[in-house]
Amino acid sequence: MASVSTREGLVDYAKSLDCIHCGLCLQFCPTFRLTGAEASSPRGRIHLMRAVAEDRLAPDATFAEEMDFCLLCRHCESVCPAGVEFGQMMEYTRGNLTAAVERKPLARLARWVGFRRVLPSRLALRLLGSLLRLAQVTGLIKLAAKLGGRRGAGLLDLPAIPPLPSRRLLPAVTPARGGKRASAGVLEGCVMPELFSRVNRATVQSLAALGVESHAPPGVVCCGSLHAHNGDLDGARELARKMIAAYESLGDAPVVVNSAGCGAHMKECHHLFDESDPWHERAKAFAGRVRDYAEFVAPLLADGPAPRVSLAGPFAWDDPCHLCHAQGVRAEPRAVLARIEGVEAVPLEGSESCCGSAGIYSLLRPEDSRAVFEPKREALERSGARVLVTANPGCQLQWESGLRRAGSDVRVVHLAELVAAGLRPDAE
Ligand code: SF4
Ligand code: SF4
Incomplete structure (x- = not known):
């Protein structure tokens, strides 16, 4: 790994100072529960970040491993009495580690293809979905899993990919049934149409039954949450700009999201931009319109x-x-x-x-x-x-x-x- 300028470069030093070392988060951290090692706990990771920022520790492979081992589940944030913003700290560190790490050319290529060419492209996702289905139907998926070694095992966990006609995309507009009460934008998502298009259909059908006309802007594919969580902050910013502009065309209608990970990222996407950047305010206004599916539907059901x-x-x-x-x-x-x-x-x-x-x-x-x-x-x-x-x-x-x-x-x-x-x- 290349050495990097530390204090202001690799980690968010100011945020790391919020931790008061109380240890209340430890037993809630899944990686700490697995290893029992302080370095695999939220407090331990913050300690490592701070040590790197103070030039007491090199951002070496061991440091990167503890950052990668974290699930970014943010359970530590929920229980932290000091209000440590662990999720933001981890995204920041991963983003800078990605820039600092000298990866093998093949790994660099895989990241570029995955994050920059596949996830943002509906066509590429459709193609990937069809290739995976073909591999599942022919049994080649087992061979691919074997060739993939330790990481290949995840391929066998994929659900049976439905045939293309069942992976229908959402219409741009799904009208309300029996009288319109409201309009809302919906996020179709990147992998949702390939793996769970039935959930997307259920989302707009239930909204329609509750009198909501839903709009799925066709140009929006990936919200960028996977990029932000995995160190591609530039890619996340690029997708955020595209998404924000697309939903701005729906006025101030709420944006309903049936994926908790995407919804959380969309509600916080203004953090991707400096406050001096005009996109910060636009992102903040957009974030204020984002509602999780349950949040949006609960009041409609209460009086429906x-x-x-x-x-x-x-x-x-x-x-x-x-x-x-x-x-x-x-x-x-x-x-x-x-x-x-x-x-x-x-x-x-x-x-x-x-x-x-x-x-x-x-x-x-x-x-x-x-x-x-x-x-x-x-x-x-x-x-x-x-x-x-x-x-x-x-x-x-x-x-x-x-x-x-x-x-x-x-x-x-x-x-x-x-x-x-x-x-x-x-x-x-
Ligand atoms: S976000 Fe990381 S450090 Fe915090 S509880 Fe989850 S796994 Fe542990
Ligand atoms: S609960 Fe918060 S303040 Fe206490 S050790 Fe964990 S991160 Fe630090």
């Missing part, structure tokens, strides 16, 4: 029709980290579930702890990801739930693959799928 489902329960709600810790949204999904007739909800122990998905973490570090998931699966088993409800594609993927590996037949659904099915019993 009660959905009714006939799925066999009980149902357990698992809080996506970027919904509860990053967005502070906890009550609304529970209110939505409570409003659905036929849903018997049971508590899930540790529902706010990370499932190990963490964006592309489960692909990059499949062994750690599975180790983090295991206590979640055990808690689900103890809960007696037959349906696991979540609100983030990564979590949905992680639960589906983890339960499949364990031979469990517990069903995994997105909250929007339940609401849509409940409002249109014929569609369940």
Whole structure:
């Protein structure tokens, strides 16, 4: 790794000083729980960042490894009495580490292709989805997983990719049914149409049933959250500008997001820009319009029709980290579930702890990801739930693959799928 100028370069030194070393975050950190090592805890990572900034430690491979090991779940932020902004600190450090690290040419090429050519392009994502489906159907995926070594295992966790006709994109406008109460923008997302297009359809169908006309600007593909979490801050800024401009064309309509990770990033995207940059204010105005699906739908359901489902329960709600810790949204999904007739909800122990998905973490570090998931699966088993409800594609993927590996037949659904099915019993 190249040496870098430290204090103002690699880490956010000012933010690191907020930590008062109380240690209250340690037991909530999934990586600390795995290793028991201080360096793998939030306090330990902040200590390392501070040591680098003060030139007491070189930003070497060990430092980079502890930064990469973090799931960026932000559970530490929720429990921190000092208000440490750990997520922002970690994104900043990863962004600068990416610039400082001398990667092998192949790794550099893979990052460039993935972040700059595939994720922002609907055409490339469609092609990738079709190639993965072909590999799954022919069994070549097993060979690819083997060739991929330690990281290849994540390929086997992918759900069965549906054929192209089932991966329908959202129409630019989905009209309200039975009288329009409101308009909203919706985020179609990058991987959602390839893996969970049914969730996107459920989202706009349930909004339509609640009298909301939804608009999916066709030019918006990826929000850039994966870029920001994985050290490509320039790529994240480029996508943020494009996204903000597209939703500005919808006036001040709220923007409804069914992916907790994307929603959290969109609500905070102004942090990508310096306050002196005109995009900072535009991003702030945009961020103020972003609503998680549950946040938007809960009040509409409270004074609207009660959905009714006939799925066999009980149902357990698992809080996506970027919904509860990053967005502070906890009550609304529970209110939505409570409003659905036929849903018997049971508590899930540790529902706010990370499932190990963490964006592309489960692909990059499949062994750690599975180790983090295991206590979640055990808690689900103890809960007696037959349906696991979540609100983030990564979590949905992680639960589906983890339960499949364990031979469990517990069903995994997105909250929007339940609401849509409940409002249109014929569609369940
Ligand atoms: S973000 Fe999550 S994994 Fe990272 S230090 Fe905080 S609690 Fe631990
Ligand atoms: S809870 Fe906050 S202040 Fe206490 S050690 Fe953790 S990050 Fe530092």
